[in-house]
Amino acid sequence: MSNPAEIPQTMQAVICHGPENYTLEEVPVPTPGPGEALVKVDAVGICASDLKCYHGAAKFWGDDSRPAWAETEVIPGHEFAGTVVQLDDLAAEKWKVGVGDRVVSEQIVPCWKCRYCLRGQYWMCGPHDLYGFKRRTPGAMAEYMIYNVDALVHKVPNEIPAHHAAFAEPLSCSLHAVERANIGFDDVVVVAGCGPIGLGMVAGAKSKNPAKVVALDMAPHKLEIAKECGADVVINIAEExxxxxxxxxxxxxxxxxxxxxxxxPAAVPQGLKLLRKLGTYVEYGVFRDDVTVDWSIISDDKELDVLGAHLGPHCWPAAIRLIESGALPMDKICTHQLPLAEFQKGLDLVGDGTSSIKVSLIP
Structure with a gap:
């Protein structure tokens, strides 16, 4: 346990007050409870779901058809890496970490009591507390944060740059989608999109050694990076x-x-068209708008297996190893690192999507 006197009393943090109403404020540094850790945030990535939340499509106040999954007066940020500055013996023993270690925490904080958690399906936990979306689990767009007592925590080698280590979150998501696909050696695998999730899918699919990995995008520079991630064929859908x-x-x-x-939305019918009969479709994209397709393609025409994928369960150690291996062009994937005070610029970069791939804030 560190010396509490070395920890400041206040910190800078981004606070979500509602759609398009985020402010940088001075707030108290949180105090860890039993079995928790205080972590100095080294880097926090900005995700498409952060942007969706920012623009108010996250159903902050809920509706009759779907409960709210984002709350106001919360610190955003769910993909992050940090350094342990304070923890008790219970947390140290549970997570096998100590002061000075670089650590990441899975984005969901399971309750460990609901039907899904008790069946080992923790990533679908009923209460579904996610860092950065619920007041019970403040996120990482701040100088310090708490790793919750119920969290899943992984140690990361200190020599991995912080913004690379934070990429373990989207990469674990990509790898989970790949696992859902049950890729075979003779398969031709098509990956739609060469953003952070898509590039991770390319790398994960390639590791399964299929016949071909095909990457689709409209940005030539992203397709070039896809090649470095393992794509055998790249297709510019704007021109080909x-x-x-x-x-x-x-x-x-x-x-x-x-x-x-x-x-x-256009990527959904595109996928249904590109697949063979009895093919497999895996959906991971974060949609802002509703998507409508001809379901007869899924049933009568092709009898497709259509699968969803959520978070990155059981894939974090593999994601960390992949980053550590140097196999991915991480400096080309992690395009922008900004100070915390420039969070709005970061959100705008992600929203624009043309000049960035992974944008991170460095508190």
Whole structure:
């Protein structure tokens, strides 16, 4: 346990007051309870879901059809890395970490009591407390944060740059989507989107050693990075006929697996079209708008397996190893690091989407 006298009493933090109403404020440094850790935030990434929340599409106050999953008066930020500055013996023993260690925490804080948690399906926990979305679990757009007593915590080598270590969160999500697809050696796998999630999907799919990994995007520089992540074929969908190219690669049948990581409504019917009969569609994108498709393609026409994917359960150690291995062009993926005070610029960069891939704040 560190010397509490060395820890300041106040810190800078971004506070969500509602849609498009985020402010940088001076707030008290939180105090860890039994079995918790106080962590100095080294880096926090900005995710598409952070942007969705910022613009008010997160159903802050809920509606009759779907409960709210984001609350106001909370510190955002759910993909992060930090350094332990204070913890008790219970936390140290539970997580096998100590003061000075660089650590990440999975974005969900399970209750460990609901039906899903008791069945080992903690990533679908009923209460679903996520860092940065609920007041019970403040996030990482701050100088310090608490790793909750119920959290899943992983140690990261200190030599990994902080903004690279924070990428373990989106990368674990990508790897979970890949696992959901059950990729085989003879499969042609198509990945839609070469943003943070899509590039991780490319790398994860390539590690399964399928026949081909095909990456789709409209940005030439992102497609070049996809090649470095393992894509065998890249297709600029603004200039090339993806359907024809994929059909040519597969003797006219279509792709075996389609992984959707863009969150763009047009990517859904695109995937249904590109897949062969009895193919597998995995959805990971964060959509801001409702998506409508012809479901007869899924049933009568092709009998597709359509799967969802959520968070990155059981994939964090693999994501950390992949980052540590140096196999990914992390400096090209982590394009922007900004001070915490420039959080608005960071949100705008993510919203624009043309000049950045992964934007991180460095408190």
């Amino acid at each position: 006929d993806a359907d024809k190219i994929v059909k040519d690669l597969t003797d006219g049948y279509g792709a075996d697996v389609y992984l959707e990581g863009t969150g763009h």
